[in-house]
Amino acid sequence: MRIGIPRQTAPGERRVALTPDVTRKLVDGGHTVIVESDAGRRAGFTDDEYRDAGGEVGPAAEAWSADFVATVTLGDPLPDLGPDAVLLGLLRPFDEPDRMRRLAETGATIFAFEAVPRTTRAQTVDALSSQATAAGYQAALEGATAADRFLPMLTTAAGTIPPAKVLVLGAGVAGLQAIATARRLGAIVAAFDVRAAAAEQVESLGASFIDLDVERQDETQTGGYAREVADDTQRRIMDGLAPHVAAADVVVTTAAIPGRPAPRLISKAMVEAMRPGSVIVDLAATTGGNCEVTRPGETIVHGGVTIVGDTDLVSRVAHDASRMLARNVASFIDLITDDGSLRLDFDDDIVAEACIARDGQIVHPRLVQEG
Amino acid sequence: MRIGIPRQTAPGERRVALTPDVTRKLVDGGHTVIVESDAGRRAGFTDDEYRDAGGEVGPAAEAWSADFVATVTLGDPLPDLGPDAVLLGLLRPFDEPDRMRRLAETGATIFAFEAVPRTTRAQTVDALSSQATAAGYQAALEGATAADRFLPMLTTAAGTIPPAKVLVLGAGVAGLQAIATARRLGAIVAAFDVRAAAAEQVESLGASFIDLDVERQDETQTGGYAREVADDTQRRIMDGLAPHVAAADVVVTTAAIPGRPAPRLISKAMVEAMRPGSVIVDLAATTGGNCEVTRPGETIVHGGVTIVGDTDLVSRVAHDASRMLARNVASFIDLITDDGSLRLDFDDDIVAEACIARDGQIVHPRLVQEG
Amino acid sequence: MNVTVAGYLYLVAAALFIFGLKRLSSPATARRGNQLAAAGMLLAVVVTLTDRQIVGYGTIVAGLVVGSGIGAVLARRVEMTAMPQLVAAFNGFGGGASALVAAVELLRDPASPLRTLVTIALSALIGAITFSGSFVAYGKLQGIVSGKPVTYPGQRFVDLLIALGTLGVAGWLATTGSPTALWAVLGASLLLGVVRVLPIGGADMPVVISFLNSLSGVAASMAGFVIDSNALIISGALVGASGLILTNIMVKAMNRSLGNVLFAAFGAEAAVAGPGAGEKTARSATPEDVAITLAYARSVIIVPGYGLAVAQAQHVLRELASALESRGVDVKYAIHPVAGRMPGHMNVLLAEADVPYDQLYDLEDINPEFDHTDVALVVGANDVVNPSARDDPSSPIYGMPILDVDRAQHVIVVKRSLSPGFAGIDNPLFYLDKTMMLFADAKKGLGEVVSAIAEL
Amino acid sequence: MNVTVAGYLYLVAAALFIFGLKRLSSPATARRGNQLAAAGMLLAVVVTLTDRQIVGYGTIVAGLVVGSGIGAVLARRVEMTAMPQLVAAFNGFGGGASALVAAVELLRDPASPLRTLVTIALSALIGAITFSGSFVAYGKLQGIVSGKPVTYPGQRFVDLLIALGTLGVAGWLATTGSPTALWAVLGASLLLGVVRVLPIGGADMPVVISFLNSLSGVAASMAGFVIDSNALIISGALVGASGLILTNIMVKAMNRSLGNVLFAAFGAEAAVAGPGAGEKTARSATPEDVAITLAYARSVIIVPGYGLAVAQAQHVLRELASALESRGVDVKYAIHPVAGRMPGHMNVLLAEADVPYDQLYDLEDINPEFDHTDVALVVGANDVVNPSARDDPSSPIYGMPILDVDRAQHVIVVKRSLSPGFAGIDNPLFYLDKTMMLFADAKKGLGEVVSAIAEL
Amino acid sequence: MAELLIPITVFVLASFVGFEVITKVPPTLHTPLMSGSNAISGITIIGAIIAAGEDVGAVAAVLGFLAVTFATINVVGGFLVTDRMLEMFKKDRP
Amino acid sequence: MAELLIPITVFVLASFVGFEVITKVPPTLHTPLMSGSNAISGITIIGAIIAAGEDVGAVAAVLGFLAVTFATINVVGGFLVTDRMLEMFKKDRP
Numbered sequence A, B: 001m002r003i004g005i006p007r008q009t010a011p012g013e014r015r016v017a018l019t020p021d022v023t024r025k026l027v028d029g030g031h032t033v034i035v036e037s038d039a040g041r042r043a044g045f046t047d048d049e050y051r052d053a054g055g056e057v058g059p060a061a062e063a064w065s066a067d068f069v070a071t072v073t074l075g076d077p078l079p080d081l082g083p084d085a086v087l088l089g090l091l092r093p094f095d096e097p098d099r100m101r102r103l104a105e106t107g108a109t110i111f112a113f114e115a116v117p118r119t120t121r122a123q124t125v126d127a128l129s130s131q132a133t134a135a136g137y138q139a140a141l142e143g144a145t146a147a148d149r150f151l152p153m154l155t156t157a158a159g160t161i162p163p164a165k166v167l168v169l170g171a172g173v174a175g176l177q178a179i180a181t182a183r184r185l186g187a188i189v190a191a192f193d194v195r196a197a198a199a200e201q202v203e204s205l206g207a208s209f210i211d212l213d214v215e216r217q218d219e220t221q222t223g224g225y226a227r228e229v230a231d232d233t234q235r236r237i238m239d240g241l242a243p244h245v246a247a248a249d250v251v252v253t254t255a256a257i258p259g260r261p262a263p264r265l266i267s268k269a270m271v272e273a274m275r276p277g278s279v280i281v282d283l284a285a286t287t288g289g290n291c292e293v294t295r296p297g298e299t300i301v302h303g304g305v306t307i308v309g310d311t312d313l314v315s316r317v318a319h320d321a322s323r324m325l326a327r328n329v330a331s332f333i334d335l336i337t338d339d340g341s342l343r344l345d346f347d348d349d350i351v352a353e354a355c356i357a358r359d360g361q362i363v364h365p366r367l368v369q370e371g
Numbered sequence C, D: 001m002n003v004t005v006a007g008y009l010y011l012v013a014a015a016l017f018i019f020g021l022k023r024l025s026s027p028a029t030a031r032r033g034n035q036l037a038a039a040g041m042l043l044a045v046v047v048t049l050t051d052r053q054i055v056g057y058g059t060i061v062a063g064l065v066v067g068s069g070i071g072a073v074l075a076r077r078v079e080m081t082a083m084p085q086l087v088a089a090f091n092g093f094g095g096g097a098s099a100l101v102a103a104v105e106l107l108r109d110p111a112s113p114l115r116t117l118v119t120i121a122l123s124a125l126i127g128a129i130t131f132s133g134s135f136v137a138y139g140k141l142q143g144i145v146s147g148k149p150v151t152y153p154g155q156r157f158v159d160l161l162i163a164l165g166t167l168g169v170a171g172w173l174a175t176t177g178s179p180t181a182l183w184a185v186l187g188a189s190l191l192l193g194v195v196r197v198l199p200i201g202g203a204d205m206p207v208v209i210s211f212l213n214s215l216s217g218v219a220a221s222m223a224g225f226v227i228d229s230n231a232l233i234i235s236g237a238l239v240g241a242s243g244l245i246l247t248n249i250m251v252k253a254m255n256r257s258l259g260n261v262l263f264a265a266f267g268a269e270a271a272v273a274g275p276g277a278g279e280k281t282a283r284s285a286t287p288e289d290v291a292i293t294l295a296y297a298r299s300v301i302i303v304p305g306y307g308l309a310v311a312q313a314q315h316v317l318r319e320l321a322s323a324l325e326s327r328g329v330d331v332k333y334a335i336h337p338v339a340g341r342m343p344g345h346m347n348v349l350l351a352e353a354d355v356p357y358d359q360l361y362d363l364e365d366i367n368p369e370f371d372h373t374d375v376a377l378v379v380g381a382n383d384v385v386n387p388s389a390r391d392d393p394s395s396p397i398y399g400m401p402i403l404d405v406d407r408a409q410h411v412i413v414v415k416r417s418l419s420p421g422f423a424g425i426d427n428p429l430f431y432l433d434k435t436m437m438l439f440a441d442a443k444k445g446l447g448e449v450v451s452a453i454a455e456l
Numbered sequence E, F: 001m002a003e004l005l006i007p008i009t010v011f012v013l014a015s016f017v018g019f020e021v022i023t024k025v026p027p028t029l030h031t032p033l034m035s036g037s038n039a040i041s042g043i044t045i046i047g048a049i050i051a052a053g054e055d056v057g058a059v060a061a062v063l064g065f066l067a068v069t070f071a072t073i074n075v076v077g078g079f080l081v082t083d084r085m086l087e088m089f090k091k092d093r094p
């Protein structure tokens, strides 16, 4: 099978969908890999490394016209795909359904990582998890760097500096990683989530869970994801969080509900109650932000509080994020090939569920219903 | 005694020489504290907090005309001091001797933290240490944040990410703190220094020491500081470091020799041998940088390698750095006051050695000789 | 042989028994201890054969030859798993021998003084109980007699009657020396042994055997009083006392009391079975079992899982690993890519406990090693070591790569219960013969294992 | 009293001694053990007084009264620090009594059979050596005799001569029963005791006393053979054997061998003295000493310093703290602002070992607590606990605030030697009476303390 | 009871030794230890030999023969099987 | 030597008990244990009482008196001083 790896064109995007080491594995497995020139440069991989690994380096058109194309995201304009093309990537199908429909019209078979089920078996294909890991790690670091305080406790001749307080809202994959990273740095970490299982998970990282008196959602019925909460619950959550936000030196917010705008957890007033010099890193910025003040894509200072709304956090760890993504891509290729050639097996639940469109038709139930 | 705390005017400087909590202690000790309006704002302290602590908030002139003025650094132009004034701060006397001489002409008594001896008893006054602590911590964080890799090892469904390699050059106060911070984040840390005692100190933080075959300096004869090395030693060091630099994902350099330009440890060629995406944080940028490519005050990218030459790293932890500095200031005030009023005791070795100029004369031996 | 010399040689034999027993209680020296004791026994037998005024060697030699043959064949042939019941049988033979010695002595001189008759009666009584009781225990372990406690209404009353009757005839024997009384004592005691052991469940048999063994020691001691032999008195007392202590240790390890095991066990035995476990049973182990299995291993692979994080047991795990390493055990950590609840969860934990990176192994690197690893120690992991992901195409997690812990010699799993992990499915690993379950919170359980290792 | 009853009562007394000794070897039960043994002794004395055919009670009562008075007064009056020498003296009296018993027996019947004479000779010999040896030990400890080993050229040869002579007269006594020989044996043995103990240094006296105690047990046992008393034989053998084991344990704790202590100690005693320590000596402790001091404390404050970091001992320190906490000891960490070599150095270490923040105390918060703290455990810290910074205006570090560990009840310092810290100055803390030094690399030393605590 | 004083003294002392000797036995050694001490309790073989060596009629002879046989089974089998169990602890450490 | 068989048996067994009873003694207990076992070795007081109770002349009487006195000092003083030492371990733990 010919595998095409185009260079990313979305602004700020530094990742690449395949790395030289994974390229070698695929080539050894009988595939041909065509990498667009400079595709890996911003993630720290040179064209030469791809060549050394057995890949071919070529122009964009060649990468895009392969049997199977793996991209990180979709830029503007949408690529021209032939009806036989197979595309895989973080395509944001539920956030940008219209672009998806337009892409479907090409007749190509389209797989989105966002639609991969969150099952145990699917974990090697789960790019949402791998990229959220990077996002959570980077978010904690950005918060620590931007804060005007030390995270760890320091007892020095010039007095004792107490440890900083870090608050993490939303304890999914990214949130947990942010917790772990802040804990490594020595901060006192607290976290909140609406999922029932989150409390134990937060505590399993040595952080404390903020127990607000709101219904805990049983995630097992929703594929692991949280549901939107009622308005009054929302208000109760915000009221409950207010003192914790005010006391925090660094807040990392990651709360998300797939295909919905991010839940609002921090109001402008709550930001203004924070100590000048403290920081909010809003990982939900892409879907509107968990914080009222967040400006997606920007870092702003509001009343002395820095609010990081940058949407390229994952790209700041492009090298390792690409490595993980590349493994996800390779694992997916494993699922859809047989002895080096394409064989789409829609009986496999991962392949079936990940498919957004084929034969010119949107097939994913969520998009079909909505459309 | 009237203590004046002016607002900092040097560009990028966010620290303040006194914090509200230390203000309260001094006020309780019978002093009057005059804080220039907004002096603490950029370090996260409001004028109200100073007022609550018993300080007076006033214009710049009032702060500068106090009996004793504590500043972080000196801005441009130099302040007007009366002959009775007593000034304390991080004044860079050995780096900017001419400005010091001009200031001395005012007849004021001038103390520089840089001249405080590095003795056990002097540690509470040792602002170089406290600020280097902040610098080292922040440098490691900046390096981690700017790197396109994870620092810790991560075993995930999308493969195992090996831990990043961090290299610290110069294991003084800042270097050791950088080592500790990188280790907290899970990196594999190696370090180098020319001082004989450094190896044990580096290892006491769980990092490994790079043992190049160069003479180890016995620091006990030079007040704890390193001396300049001969040119050929310099070359041997650079040759020895080259493979370590090339393999590192993050390099933090802190090597310094008081009053001299920073030793050159990383050449342009060595930078070019690094993997694109890796980072150098050059804490020695103020004195020219340990890296040939460093541009003081700027972050640049050279051949894919980010070189952070920013000179305001300490100001990025302004809040806690100010807290520590304030304790140093208060400890110094303790040494020069008796029952709430000024009593300069030049028999005290700390007071004597810290004094740069008085009665219109430069008195510090190092500047006297040089001048 | 001079009687005095013989006396001293018997003393030497007794000393060898003492040294032997002492060594038997530590794994490192146990084998040597057994050999010492055997040497002592040989010495005692040789001395007896040469010293005493023995009229006919015929029966003796015949008995020795037949007995050695049977004993040796049984001991060599038996399978490892059948050893406990064999010990029970041997014990029964020993008790029987004591009873028979008493019988012969009585027959030789029914007009012995009272104190001799008392000891004869005791020896016969205890010997016979040991004999029949041991063989019932044998039957239960071997599956010939039902392993379940055999009970019926009024049992306690009947038992009491039999016990009183036995004591009565023993009294008769002691006061009269009548051979009839002897047969009555033997009969009643045999019966008593049977009815006392039948109601006890199979799982408690080791304790019963140990207790009967202690009794048979006392019987030997009594026989020593009868024939006035210090060697018998000392050795019998030794076994009686050490057996009692051992019984007590075993009972404590089961969190029971001896009385409870011997008398109160009329209820059914509680086997640990998980939800959906069906007929399978998991073997529950004590921290001491785990400690010794780990401490005497050459190589241990530790598999941490989400439970380790929940229990925040990373530090005590690291303590355990250092304790093992300082005993020369080779310790590695196998990190499954999805162990825990977030990518890198185990890395965070182990970094906190400062486990060196070079002890951490990825799935692909470690899986080939399980084959030649003595013990896989699974701490709070479940799905990531579930063999059905590999072997059972109908499993919802079929196809997920797992850590092949089931290929190690022994598997120890530390978790609180048999309840499933994240994927919500049962784990056949827990029911393997080679698996021991330490049911405990990981922090507490591992802490106990660490203490137990320190005491080895 | 019936002889048989007396015999059984003696057996009871002996059993009480056994129980007593057993309990004496664990801190929790030691006192009760001593009382049990005393009760056994009372029983034995009462039985003896009522049982034996005693002709005149006069001397006996006089002896009992005088002896009790002296014993009680000495035991009550002595200062804590003088206890070891008192034990030596008591031991000497015991040995003397055994020798005297042998003497009286000989005088009563010089024509006793050989075996009685042999035991009389042994009893006299061992008893007299114990007597004189113990009093020399007493003198050394009390400072009456020089604590230094007394040596002269040719000593070994002279000693050998005396020993051979003693054996010779003992042989003479055993074969002839001559009273002259008795006096000769007594005299020679007394001399032998003196010359054998004089060359041993004062620091080794406890071992010598323990060994002599074991000997006096053997002497009592010999006396038992003489007067045919099982009580004496058993008790004497008990003390003889347990004393030997105890001696061995003590010798091992000093990293020596018994032979080395008794014979090879002709060299000078090595006192640990630091550079510039002048006349001061630091008290070196074993990990076991440290373990028991910590384990039986109510509150412990741990003071980490640069040495902890150098040794990378943070994890084992944390293990130690958890072991103590699980025994109910209150544990805190005192962090000096400049401990280590960089600001926050200790924080980094303790965070790595996951010590909870709320157990860390600043200098100002913890200093008032040392006064009512049982033990301050200083691990690799030096300058930050140097009292001269507080007390000695001439010290280069005078004026630096320190952690007032010297105000705690006991101070334990773990470091490799007496060498100074960063500031390069001597530390008077190490030479305080209340300070024990554990000379070891912190990781190794603390590891041994942890093991020792597990074994308590 | 006077004649019993000595044997009882011996019995008591031996019991103490028995109690003391077994202190902390790890669970895996429970079975071997039980088996080994069971073999020691086969010391009754001495009594059996003496009994079988006497000439007190046919019944006694049969009983004596049985006694020796039983005791020998206990002793020989006991020590051998213990040894087999202990073979599993190959890795003897000092 | 035949008469010695029994006492020697007793001696050997008692020695075993003595060896076994002392297993692991923490160093702080060394002195009290030594002191306590020293008091027990004062059992020679029995011999002393018997010796002093006999009537075999003045010398023997004096020696007997001394023997009782010495032994009593050992016993009484020994147990008392041990008790004082052990008072320091107030905090008995089970």
Ligand SMILES: NC(=O)c1ccc[n+]([C@@H]2O[C@H](COP(=O)([O-])OP(=O)(O)OC[C@H]3O[C@@H](n4cnc5c(N)ncnc54)[C@H](OP(=O)(O)O)[C@@H]3O)[C@@H](O)[C@H]2O)c1
Residues within 6 Å of the ligand: A119, A120, A123, A129, C304, C305, C306, C307, C308, C310, C311, C337, C338, C339, C340, C341, C342, C343, C344, C345, C379, C380, C381, C382, C383, C384, C385, C414, C415, C416, C417, C418, C419, C420, C421, C422, C423, C440, C441, C442, C443
């Ligand atoms: N790594 C990831 O990124 C990620 C993310 C989401 C989901 N997952 C899933 O999580 C699972 C991870 O597998 P795993 O083997 O690590 O965990 P697991 O299968 O969830 O099993 C954890 C086991 O730990 C035990 N446990 C819980 N608390 C304990 C305590 N305090 N002490 C001792 N044991 C305790 C539980 O049994 P008891 O209740 O009987 O004690 C449970 O069976 C996989 O199914 C994976 O797909 C992973």
Ligand SMILES: NC(=O)c1ccc[n+]([C@@H]2O[C@H](COP(=O)([O-])OP(=O)(O)OC[C@H]3O[C@@H](n4cnc5c(N)ncnc54)[C@H](OP(=O)(O)O)[C@@H]3O)[C@@H](O)[C@H]2O)c1
Residues within 6 Å of the ligand: B119, B120, B123, B129, D304, D305, D306, D307, D308, D310, D311, D337, D338, D339, D340, D341, D342, D343, D344, D345, D379, D380, D381, D382, D383, D384, D385, D414, D415, D416, D417, D418, D419, D420, D421, D422, D423, D440, D441, D442, D443
């Ligand atoms: N905190 C800071 O920022 C800073 C910076 C620079 C200097 N200082 C100075 O450093 C000193 C710190 O005081 P401190 O009490 O922490 O340390 P210290 O006074 O330097 O003493 C450390 C002690 O640790 C012992 N040690 C070294 N390695 C050891 C090992 N492996 N195991 C056990 N012990 C070991 C050494 O004794 P042995 O050799 O006998 O074992 C030494 O005496 C102060 O004088 C302070 O002024 C502090």
Ligand SMILES: NC(=O)c1ccc[n+]([C@@H]2O[C@H](COP(=O)([O-])OP(=O)(O)OC[C@H]3O[C@@H](n4cnc5c(N)ncnc54)[C@H](O)[C@@H]3O)[C@@H](O)[C@H]2O)c1
Residues within 6 Å of the ligand: A117, A118, A119, A120, A121, A122, A123, A126, A128, A129, A132, A169, A170, A171, A172, A173, A174, A175, A192, A193, A194, A195, A198, A219, A223, A224, A225, A226, A227, A229, A237, A254, A255, A256, A257, A258, A263, A265, C341
């Ligand atoms: N295959 C697997 O086994 C697997 C792999 C990875 C993740 N997961 C599971 O998938 C789930 C989702 O993880 P994710 O990181 O992708 O989630 P996500 O990005 O969709 O959401 C992030 C977190 O925000 C939380 N959240 C939503 N609304 C909130 C509100 N109003 N207030 C507070 N928190 C709110 C969610 O509960 C979630 O934990 C988790 O349960 C995770 O354990 C399973």
Ligand SMILES: NC(=O)c1ccc[n+]([C@@H]2O[C@H](COP(=O)([O-])OP(=O)(O)OC[C@H]3O[C@@H](n4cnc5c(N)ncnc54)[C@H](O)[C@@H]3O)[C@@H](O)[C@H]2O)c1
Residues within 6 Å of the ligand: B117, B118, B119, B120, B121, B122, B123, B126, B128, B129, B132, B169, B170, B171, B172, B173, B174, B175, B192, B193, B194, B195, B198, B219, B223, B224, B225, B226, B227, B229, B237, B254, B255, B256, B257, B258, B263, B265, D341
């Ligand atoms: N009072 C005290 O006891 C006290 C307090 C703080 C610091 N100190 C000591 O003061 C000394 C200086 O600390 P600092 O951080 O201010 O030093 P610094 O900022 O002057 O220099 C930083 C480090 O660079 C090193 N260096 C210089 N030239 C080098 C070269 N060519 N190659 C590699 N490394 C080179 C130096 O050895 C030093 O460790 C240290 O020894 C420190 O321990 C003592």
